[in-house]
Amino acid sequence: MKAKLKIWVPTFLLALPLILAGVAKLSGVPAMHQSFSMMGLPEWFGYFIGAMELLAGIGLLVPKWSALAATGMIPILAGAIYFHLVYAVPTAIPAFVFILLALVIIMLRRKEAIWYPV
16 A cells, blocks of 8 residues: 555646646646747647646556656656746746656656656
8 A cells, every 4th residue: 555655646746737737728828828928939839738738647647658758747847947947937846846756756657667768
């Protein structure tokens, strides 16, 4: 039981915010798209990132896809850190925490993944 909690707690802590953020971006919530326009990115890019967040959040909940979903989120989360640091938007801490959670999930789930390069 403890081993399952060790895997599922970080998974839910990452999956839930990703799913919620993805749904918000796909729903066109203006505050969720503000960062993309500030960086001069096209409007469609916010919807693309929202779709990736939603898919990764769902993928995290499927054990064979968890490690790959977590890996795919690292560049997106790195982009979030970049935005918060460069545009002086408080705070980049959640994105840092999410990257750490992604790394934990990769370590815990990579051996049971449908495919993982290591």
